[in-house]
Amino acid sequence: MKQILFVDDKPAIGKVLSAYLGKENELIYFEDPIRAIEWLNEGNEPTLIISDLHMPRMNGCEFLHYLKEHTLFKHIPFVMLSSEENSAERISLLEAGAEDYILKPFSPVELKNHVKKFL
Structure with a gap:
């Protein structure tokens, strides 16, 4: 069974x-x-990490940078x-190492199909 780490303040x-x-x-x-x-x-190592972009104590961009630097x-x-349809931000996050950027609200079936390619 694959392990997915999901981080979202909601x-x-x-x-x-x-x-x-x-x-x-x-x-x-x-x-x-x-x-x-x-x-x-x-010491935990998930197969995939899914994260929201906007969270109070540390945002998703900072979280991504932390992970990609280690x-x-x-x-x-x-x-x-993310709920933001901001092309520049999406490009920036993809260039920083995110493999995918999915807009909220999303279809759970669509998300499942996106996630399959990483599992």
Whole structure:
């Protein structure tokens, strides 16, 4: 079973992802990227990381940069979720190492299809 780390400050989205991705994968959910980093630093290594862009204590861009700067995590595929349809920001995040950028609101089936290519 593949392990997906999902980080979003809105628990409702975590429930939606759990319903669509949790049947075939183990979904690990945190509302805070800082707690997710602590979990990763405990030796956990997910197959994929999905993160929201806008969160209070650390945003998704900072989280992405942290992961891509660390040898232990930079190889893990990273998918960014955002409600902003900002082309420059999307390009910047893809250039920083995100493998995909998905706009909210998203279709859970569409997200599942995007995620399949990284699992």
